[in-house]
Amino acid sequence: MSEIRVENLCHVYSAGTPFEKKAIENINLTIPQGQLVGVIGHTGSGKSTFIQHLNALLAPTSGKVFVDGRDINENKFSRRDVKWQVGIVFQYPEYQLFEETVYKDIAFGPKNMKLDEKEIDARVREAARFADVDEELFERSPLELSGGQKRRIAIAGVIALRPGVLILDEPTAGLDPAGCRQILDNICSYHRQTGSTVIIVSHNMDDTARIAERIIAFDHGRVALDGTPSQVFSEPEKLVAMGLDVPKATALAMALKAGGVKLQGSIYTHAQLLDAVLRAKEAELC
Amino acid sequence: MSIISFKQVHYTYPGDELESLCGVDLEIEEGSFVAVLGHNGSGKSTLAKHMNAILVPDSGEVIIDGISSRDEDKTFEIRRRVGMVFQNPDNQLVANVVEDDVAFAPENLGVPSAEIRTRVDEALRQVGMYEYRTHAPHLLSGGQKQRVAIAGVIAMQPKIIVLDEPTAMLDPQGREEVVSTVTRLCREKGMTVVLITHHMEECIGADKLVIMSNGYIHAVGTPREIFSDIEMMAREGLAVPETTKLLYELHNLGYAVPLDALEEDACAAAVAGAVKQ
Amino acid sequence: MLKDITLGQFFPGDTIVHRLDPRTKLILVFLYIVALFQANGWVGYGVVTAVTALCMLLSHIKPQNIFKGLKPMLFIIVLTALLNMFYTEGREIIPGWHMTWEGLARSVQMILRIVLLITGTFLLTYTTSPIALTDGLELLLNPLKKLKVPVHEMTIMMSMALRFIPTLIEETDKIMSAQKARGADFETGRLTERAKALLPILVPLFVSAFRRADELAVAMESRCYHGGEGRTRMKVLRLETRDWIALVLGVLFLAGMIVLRRFAL
Numbered sequence: 001m002s003e004i005r006v007e008n009l010c011h012v013y014s015a016g017t018p019f020e021k022k023a024i025e026n027i028n029l030t031i032p033q034g035q036l037v038g039v040i041g042h043t044g045s046g047k048s049t050f051i052q053h054l055n056a057l058l059a060p061t062s063g064k065v066f067v068d069g070r071d072i073n074e075n076k077f078s079r080r081d082v083k084w085q086v087g088i089v090f091q092y093p094e095y096q097l098f099e100e101t102v103y104k105d106i107a108f109g110p111k112n113m114k115l116d117e118k119e120i121d122a123r124v125r126e127a128a129r130f131a132d133v134d135e136e137l138f139e140r141s142p143l144e145l146s147g148g149q150k151r152r153i154a155i156a157g158v159i160a161l162r163p164g165v166l167i168l169d170e171p172t173a174g175l176d177p178a179g180c181r182q183i184l185d186n187i188c189s190y191h192r193q194t195g196s197t198v199i200i201v202s203h204n205m206d207d208t209a210r211i212a213e214r215i216i217a218f219d220h221g222r223v224a225l226d227g228t229p230s231q232v233f234s235e236p237e238k239l240v241a242m243g244l245d246v247p248k249a250t251a252l253a254m255a256l257k258a259g260g261v262k263l264q265g266s267i268y269t270h271a272q273l274l275d276a277v278l279r280a281k282e283a284e285l286c
Numbered sequence: 287m288s289i290i291s292f293k294q295v296h297y298t299y300p301g302d303e304l305e306s307l308c309g310v311d312l313e314i315e316e317g318s319f320v321a322v323l324g325h326n327g328s329g330k331s332t333l334a335k336h337m338n339a340i341l342v343p344d345s346g347e348v349i350i351d352g353i354s355s356r357d358e359d360k361t362f363e364i365r366r367r368v369g370m371v372f373q374n375p376d377n378q379l380v381a382n383v384v385e386d387d388v389a390f391a392p393e394n395l396g397v398p399s400a401e402i403r404t405r406v407d408e409a410l411r412q413v414g415m416y417e418y419r420t421h422a423p424h425l426l427s428g429g430q431k432q433r434v435a436i437a438g439v440i441a442m443q444p445k446i447i448v449l450d451e452p453t454a455m456l457d458p459q460g461r462e463e464v465v466s467t468v469t470r471l472c473r474e475k476g477m478t479v480v481l482i483t484h485h486m487e488e489c490i491g492a493d494k495l496v497i498m499s500n501g502y503i504h505a506v507g508t509p510r511e512i513f514s515d516i517e518m519m520a521r522e523g524l525a526v527p528e529t530t531k532l533l534y535e536l537h538n539l540g541y542a543v544p545l546d547a548l549e550e551d552a553c554a555a556a557v558a559g560a561v562k563q
Numbered sequence: 564m565l566k567d568i569t570l571g572q573f574f575p576g577d578t579i580v581h582r583l584d585p586r587t588k589l590i591l592v593f594l595y596i597v598a599l600f601q602a603n604g605w606v607g608y609g610v611v612t613a614v615t616a617l618c619m620l621l622s623h624i625k626p627q628n629i630f631k632g633l634k635p636m637l638f639i640i641v642l643t644a645l646l647n648m649f650y651t652e653g654r655e656i657i658p659g660w661h662m663t664w665e666g667l668a669r670s671v672q673m674i675l676r677i678v679l680l681i682t683g684t685f686l687l688t689y690t691t692s693p694i695a696l697t698d699g700l701e702l703l704l705n706p707l708k709k710l711k712v713p714v715h716e717m718t719i720m721m722s723m724a725l726r727f728i729p730t731l732i733e734e735t736d737k738i739m740s741a742q743k744a745r746g747a748d749f750e751t752g753r754l755t756e757r758a759k760a761l762l763p764i765l766v767p768l769f770v771s772a773f774r775r776a777d778e779l780a781v782a783m784e785s786r787c788y789h790g791g792e793g794r795t796r797m798k799v800l801r802l803e804t805r806d807w808i809a810l811v812l813g814v815l816f817l818a819g820m821i822v823l824r825r826f827a828l
Contacts, residue, residue, distance in 0.1 A: 088740075088741075113746060158744070260554075273528075281561045370786075376775070378779065392797070395787055396795050
């Protein structure tokens with residue numbers, strides 16, 4: 001069980017200096033066990049600051065973060081324990097690889113947990129399977145592999161902690177469409193098979209709309225929208241006003257509506273768009 | 287008139303077994319906007335590096351503005367004609383101050399000081415970064431850094447700008463900034479632009495779209511022609527715009543819609559027509 | 564966070580000190596340091612202090628900025644002062660204690676010397692952008708080119724290093740966060756353990772620095788970089804009347820200090 005509860009969370013960078021900057025203020029939300037959440041918001045909206053609070057990498061300026069009802073900033077032990085409960089995969093995680101072999105790199109986290117050899121081995125193999133890392137690569141140096149492979153090894157390195165909550169910051173940044181699809185498929189099947197909470201921070205609205213059960217939009221350090229994709233994308237104008245993209249299907253639906261096609265309902269996937277157009281045709285025939 | 291032409295270019299990276307370019311033929315017309323789309327490892331970056339003689343073909347020839355890239359004495363003649371912008375904005379800015387960075391190339395070319403000043407100011411205005419001329423690059427956003435990098439190459443007054451995945455590391459806003467900047471340079475200043483990317487949305491405004499795969503040029507045509515060939519794009523595993531996808535499906539369901547209405551309003555008009563029929 | 568550290572501290576401004584040619588300022592700092600070491604009496608120290616205060620006033624640099632910069636040196640300053648206070652022979656202040664009036668005087672002078680030395684160099688870096696500084700250095704060292712000293716290469720390396728310090732600091736920050744998220748511990752343990760714990764940071768940092776260097780080299784070549792030969796400058800440094808006046812004043816200052824030393828004032 002890993003429920004996240006955030007109460008009145010605020011964070012101010014460089015407090016007391018001329019460079020003081022409020023990154024997030026007054027965040028209140030609960031993420032129940034097993035949800036797949038998409039966090040969106042433009043650069044500087046506070047979403048990266050927010051996720052670094054969830055495993056105590058950043059300490060709140062004020063407010064509290066609870067994981068399973070325990071205040072994670074209670075003391076140095078709670079701050080350490082939460083690292084195993086909430087795993088974060090940062091942007092461009094391939095830049096964190098450092099071991100001589102792929103196997104050792106994935107094992108770095110479990111080793112820090114002081115697990116025994118057998119347990120470490122089991123976790124490395126399991127994590128590699130989830131992240132689509134072939135066991136044949138285990139003895140290779142991670143530095144000589146392709147960009148997509150490196151990224152999946154880095155993700156495996158965090159999955160190997162068996163965190164109850166897996167957070168990924170822009171997991172597909174810089175990859176080509178095929179690489180993006182593979183990583184998102186891996187993440188979705190990981191979510192289905194383990195029942196863990198997964199939080200994905202992304203600029204890509206199409207991916208987020210397609211896979212998330214819930215979407216949280218940050219704007220100027222606050223939660224601006226929070227709901228199911230169908231709720232969030234039912235008012236695409238709001239997202240545009242925040243300087244955010246909307247899914248391509250939503251954008252085209254907006255253009256079609258402006259062009260006089262009467263589309264009904266919240267549209268954020270291609271299938272919904274096609275369906276809405278066909279229903280508009282039927283309505284026209286009646 | 288072609289300003290760049292590839293003639294049966296083959297290239298293999300030292301130590302590799304597979305060829306990265308396998309007999310590429312390509313003509314790029316002066317003043318046109320050419321987009322090159324393909325997967326990682328399709329050879330599109332290798333193609334770009336042949337355009338300013340960073341790489342020289344193993345066999346075949348690349349002619350840039352009448353100069354063969356094999357002619358080693360003329361390497362600088364080629365590089366001053368072809369400005370190159372790379373993927374990582376941090377790894378191509380050399381100075382601590384924006385305007386000093388933009389001055390780097392003309393300084394290397396030995397341009398007189400007063401002229402460098404006017405070129406730098408002009409280049410920064412063209413990319414909309416003039417107000418930031420005294421800023422430190424590391425404090426700018428990704429999109430702003432890439433625009434400084436673009437200013438840095440246009441200060442050389444090149445005829446061609448080649449951009450090798452300039453948007454891969456940027457957020458949507460930064461991507462939009464970069465693409466609209468280079469589109470304007472092409473349309474208003476008559477510069478030849480070659481944009482290498484894996485985001486198909488960025489190719490819609492191009493005059494010519496080149497699809498690369500496994501070191502071959504798979505298809506060349508206008509974006510309309512290429513994107514309306516949905517089956518080919520699907521075989522290549524490449525995405526197509528939402529507009530063509532919708533029109534293709536409606537077409538298959540028996541609606542009389544054109545397949546090549548790429549722009550959103552053209553598509554909207556076509557769909558509205560079909561619905562009201 | 565590491566990001567908050569500002570390096571190559573430059574406070575942009577438009578005072579007479581800011582407008583001086585970097586070469587002038589480099590030479591002046593050199594003259595200043597030599598002059599400072601001539602001071603061997605209260606009058607001498609008084610003159611240097613007055614000159615320093617005047618320069619600070621002219622450059623609009625606030626004393627608190629200097630103090631901030633002095634903080635890391637505090638330990639050395641205090642240690643020097645204590646050593647001088649207790650290890651100088653003379654009249655004891657409190658009988659039985661090894662603290663003498665001569666020692667006290669000496670340590671005050673030592674503190675002054677260190678503080679003035681640092682303040683002088685700070686005035687240079689606070690009022691001169693790093694790029695102007697490297698440019699000035701390159702021009703001053705130009706005569707060494709005849710002796711086959713790679714002056715241009717050295718200065719371009721310096722300015723590149725300055726350019727990439729913030730980038731690498733940011734990167735270190737990111738890598739540290741990522742490894743901490745995987746349970747790496749940089750704070751506890753014995754010294755050897757902590758040194759070993761740095762590996763997960765240093766290896767990725769080096770790998771990325773090499774990759775950056777590689778990409779940067781290609782980008783520089785693409786922008787027609789081919790060494791210092793035939794290169795021109797956008798910002799040409801020219802010595803103005805004010806530079807000559809400043810240099811003359813600097814020489815006079817040094818001459819005055821040498822005279823004072825003669826009289827041990």
